[in-house]
Amino acid sequence: xxxxxxxxASPWALKKAGVLNMNYRNFSIIGLHNSRRLYPLVDDxxxxxxxxxxxxxxxxxxxxxxxxxxxxxxxxQMVKGWKGFVIKPAHGSGGKGVLVIKHYTQNHxxxxxxxxxxxxxxxxxxxxxxxxxxSLGGQYDEAIIEEVVSFSDQFKDYSFQGIxxxxxxxxxxxxxxxxxxxxxxESGGRANLHQGAVGVGIDIKTGKALAAxxxxxxxSYHPDTGADLLTLKVPDWRTHLEIASKxxxxxxxxxxxxxxxxxxxxxxxxxxxxxxPGLAIQIANQKGLVHILKEIDSYPKNLSFKERVDFxxx
Amino acid sequence: xxxxxxxxxxSLFVGxxxxxxxxxxxxxxxxxxxxxxxEIDKKTPVWTIEANLKFKPVSENVEIVFSRPIVDGTxxxxxxxxxxxxxxxxxxxxxxxxLVGKNLKKTQNVYYRILLxxxxxxxxxxxxxxxxxxxxPLFDDETMMIAKELLQVAKKEEGDNAQxxxxxxxNEEATELVQSFLPKRTKLKEKAEKIVDLLALENIPARVxxxxxxxxxxxxxxADVMIEAYNLNEKKWYVYNIETGKTGLPADFxxxxxxxxxxxxxxxxxxxxxxxxxxxxxxxxxxxxxHRSKNxxxxxxxxxxxxxxxxxxxxxxxxxxxxxxxxLVVVILRNVIGIKTMGTFxxxxxxxxxxxxxxxxxxxxxxxxxxxGLFIRMCLSRLNLLLVPRISAVVVFVILxxxxxxxxxxxxxxxxxxxxxxxxxxxxxxxxxRGSIIWEEEGFKNAFKEMLYSLFAAIVIYFVIVxxxxxxxxxxxxxxxxxxxxxxxxxxxxxxxxxxxxxRFAPLVKSKxxxxxxxxxxxxx
Numbered sequence: 001x002x003x004x005x006x007x008x009a010s011p012w013a014l015k016k017a018g019v020l021n022m023n024y025r026n027f028s029i030i031g032l033h034n035s036r037r038l039y040p041l042v043d044d045x046x047x048x049x050x051x052x053x054x055x056x057x058x059x060x061x062x063x064x065x066x067x068x069x070x071x072x073x074x075x076x077q078m079v080k081g082w083k084g085f086v087i088k089p090a091h092g093s094g095g096k097g098v099l100v101i102k103h104y105t106q107n108h109x110x111x112x113x114x115x116x117x118x119x120x121x122x123x124x125x126x127x128x129x130x131x132x133x134x135s136l137g138g139q140y141d142e143a144i145i146e147e148v149v150s151f152s153d154q155f156k157d158y159s160f161q162g163i164x165x166x167x168x169x170x171x172x173x174x175x176x177x178x179x180x181x182x183x184x185x186e187s188g189g190r191a192n193l194h195q196g197a198v199g200v201g202i203d204i205k206t207g208k209a210l211a212a213x214x215x216x217x218x219x220s221y222h223p224d225t226g227a228d229l230l231t232l233k234v235p236d237w238r239t240h241l242e243i244a245s246k247x248x249x250x251x252x253x254x255x256x257x258x259x260x261x262x263x264x265x266x267x268x269x270x271x272x273x274x275x276x277p278g279l280a281i282q283i284a285n286q287k288g289l290v291h292i293l294k295e296i297d298s299y300p301k302n303l304s305f306k307e308r309v310d311f312x313x314x
Numbered sequence: 315x316x317x318x319x320x321x322x323x324x325s326l327f328v329g330x331x332x333x334x335x336x337x338x339x340x341x342x343x344x345x346x347x348x349x350x351x352x353e354i355d356k357k358t359p360v361w362t363i364e365a366n367l368k369f370k371p372v373s374e375n376v377e378i379v380f381s382r383p384i385v386d387g388t389x390x391x392x393x394x395x396x397x398x399x400x401x402x403x404x405x406x407x408x409x410x411x412x413l414v415g416k417n418l419k420k421t422q423n424v425y426y427r428i429l430l431x432x433x434x435x436x437x438x439x440x441x442x443x444x445x446x447x448x449x450x451p452l453f454d455d456e457t458m459m460i461a462k463e464l465l466q467v468a469k470k471e472e473g474d475n476a477q478x479x480x481x482x483x484x485n486e487e488a489t490e491l492v493q494s495f496l497p498k499r500t501k502l503k504e505k506a507e508k509i510v511d512l513l514a515l516e517n518i519p520a521r522v523x524x525x526x527x528x529x530x531x532x533x534x535x536x537a538d539v540m541i542e543a544y545n546l547n548e549k550k551w552y553v554y555n556i557e558t559g560k561t562g563l564p565a566d567f568x569x570x571x572x573x574x575x576x577x578x579x580x581x582x583x584x585x586x587x588x589x590x591x592x593x594x595x596x597x598x599x600x601x602x603x604x605h606r607s608k609n610x611x612x613x614x615x616x617x618x619x620x621x622x623x624x625x626x627x628x629x630x631x632x633x634x635x636x637x638x639x640x641x642l643v644v645v646i647l648r649n650v651i652g653i654k655t656m657g658t659f660x661x662x663x664x665x666x667x668x669x670x671x672x673x674x675x676x677x678x679x680x681x682x683x684x685x686x687g688l689f690i691r692m693c694l695s696r697l698n699l700l701l702v703p704r705i706s707a708v709v710v711f712v713i714l715x716x717x718x719x720x721x722x723x724x725x726x727x728x729x730x731x732x733x734x735x736x737x738x739x740x741x742x743x744x745x746x747x748r749g750s751i752i753w754e755e756e757g758f759k760n761a762f763k764e765m766l767y768s769l770f771a772a773i774v775i776y777f778v779i780v781x782x783x784x785x786x787x788x789x790x791x792x793x794x795x796x797x798x799x800x801x802x803x804x805x806x807x808x809x810x811x812x813x814x815x816x817x818r819f820a821p822l823v824k825s826k827x828x829x830x831x832x833x834x835x836x837x838x839x
Binding site for chain 2: 008
């Protein structure tokens with residue numbers, strides 16, 4: 001019994017550590033800083049892409065959008081000439097419904113987790129996307145087809161299949177906290193922490209690893225590759241921060257999560273923005289978010305994204 | 315922005331306080347005027363007193379006069395009527411009810427029936443400023459002597475004057491003196507009259523009061539009697555039981571007549587006999603509420619309350635009224651405890667079905683149906699159907715499945731299987747669909763977990779809505795639902811930690827020492 005209670009932390013201790021909780025995030029952070037009318041800018045990935053291009057943020061190139069069921073059967077024509085492609089629901093969240101095809105022939109498609117699937121399965125996946133299975137409100141959706149990021153070899157040892165990405169939370173335009181998400185065998189090549197992916201807290205000033213967790217518990221080595229997670233350093237960190245900071249300028253969302261991947265040739269690219277980024281990033285950093293947000297409240301306003309990043313890196 | 319939040323918080327608190335005041339007032343009001351109680355099944359006894367008069371008409375016109383009970387706050391009348399076959403006209407007056415019959419031939423049976431409830435003890439004596447005249451008893455000399463002697467002896471007894479006389483006359487070992495004044499086996503009515511006479515000799519005004527003792531199933535040919543004596547100093551009437559001398563009008567005695575007038579008069583009839591019978595029935599507080607409102611002069615208010623609706627609608631509302639509480643539980647489970655369930659109100663719908671099926675039976679049946687459904691859904695996914703037709707197919711499968719269950723349940727008398735009928739098919743289909751998607755996307759463990767949490771929430775809600783006392787309270791005192799509304803809104807601004815987050819974020823505040831240990835373990839993998 002005593003042991004059972006030891007699993008819980010006292011709310012006062014958490015408060016002292018500045019741990020941001022779900023109710024507070026929804027009510028006081030998102031509710032106050034993210035106006036609902038701005039949501040479509042990030043909830044619709046086609047719009048996000050267009051916007052990103054206008055402010056000069058690199059994103060994976062768009063191959064095409066499938067809007068109606070009758071177009072699904074022609075998707076192979078659409079991706080003609082591309083080595084691989086990614087299918088995403090335009091209104092998806094949390095990586096739901098993302099299918100990465102690395103290579104393909106007429107009837108065989110190799111996914112990110114090296115599984116080979118058939119044409120009908122890809123066809124059904126797109127159909128499911130269109131019927132809204134993965135979209136936020138369950139409404140009819142569109143399927144985005146975009147290029148596969150050829151991810152940088154630098155992270156090869158750190159991730160079991162899948163593409164590692166960096167999540168940066170931006171508060172009032174200032175990058176506040178960051179983590180890298182690494183797929184594991186258990187997470188099936190996905191970068192979702194609650195499915196068993198590894199989260200690595202990244203120092204916002206240097207891009208170096210601070211701490212790593214899997215299933216909420218601290219670890220030091222990648223469970224599959226054995227790589228020392230604490231030696232991890234994100235290259236071109238300043239660009240990462242600038243992309244994240246620009247996300248604020250382009251959407252106006254006071255609290256947002258930017259997902260960034262590293263392309264072998266093109267450098268950091270923005271995958272998507274999220275108006276309701278999760279709280280697990282605190283665990284990956286072994287650090288609460290509230291104190292950081294409070295500090296940012298005192299930072300100067302009306303700076304450009306470059307100045308904000310300078311301010312963070314000062 | 316934060317100023318706005320303070321206003322919201324403040325106004326919600328004020329709202330909560332007002333709703334509490336409103337509920338408190340409503341509860342007091344309903345308890346006071348409509349006799350609603352916290353306990354369930356508190357029944358109100360309703361007494362039926364029936365006077366059955368039998369007579370042979372001897373003249374063309376027959377007049378029957380029944381005394382009506384004296385309503386002085388010790389009971390309330392629910393209904394009052396007369397039943398007579400033949401050519402009668404009825405006149406209702408303040409104190410009497412008169413039937414006039416014409417051209418009657420056969421032996422007549424006339425009923426006067428009165429239904430009353432909320433009988434209470436009349437503890438206080440009645441005040442009356444003008445003392446009534448004393449009627450000197452018409453005793454012959456011998457009796458007068460005995461009476462005076464009796465009064466002398468009576469002084470040795472305890473109590474006030476009336477009680478002394480009553481005690482003497484009721485003495486087990488009756489002396490010769492008493493015997494000669496009041497032979498044994500005298501009718502109670504005469505005994506009462508004698509007591510009144512004796513009191514008159516003491517210059518105390520007194521009278522016989524007659525009525526009916528409320529004893530379930532009683533049948534009697536005479537009315538019951540008590541006496542009332544006037545206290546000249548206090549200017550008050552005191553009621554006495556002529557057997558025990560106890561004062562005060564008990565709750566189970568209904569006064570019909572005071573003084574010597576008779577309870578029933580028949581003019582133009584002969585060979586008459588009367589019989590009183592008493593019956594007790596129990597009515598729910600809700601069915602009595604309407605009559606109570608009539609008596610309390612709040613009928614208008616009452617006609618617009620739920621308790622004036624047809625019973626069927628009341629029963630439906632009884633179910634509806636418990637849901638705000640169930641919803642509050644859902645909000646607490648999700649926002650304060652932090653349990654993740656499939657859909658916000660799915661657990662509530664499951665728990666509604668559980669009420670119909672019975673707890674264990676329903677749980678087993680639900681698990682089996684969902685289990686089989688998941689298997690079917692797995693087979694369906696191989697067909698690569700589109701989403702909407704696929705869910706629809708699952709719905710149809712669930713319907714067929716439920717049909718099979720019902721047939722099997724009936725044939726083999728498995729009540730567990732029969733309960734499948736009560737589950738909402740659409741909900742089951744959605745649970746299956748969501749379950750299988752989570753299964754595909756996030757693995758069996760997560761799907762099972764989420765289903766288990768949903769079931770847990772359903773069980774918690776089940777125990778809230780299945781409780782009859784809770785249902786009774788939320789219906790009888792439905793203003794509590796306004797309080798619940800404000801509580802729900804207040805939870806809408808609760809920004810503290812959820813219980814599950816205390817566990818989730820626990821690694822953030824645990825000591826460094828422990829962290830190192832887990833680090834090592836992580837490194838060994």
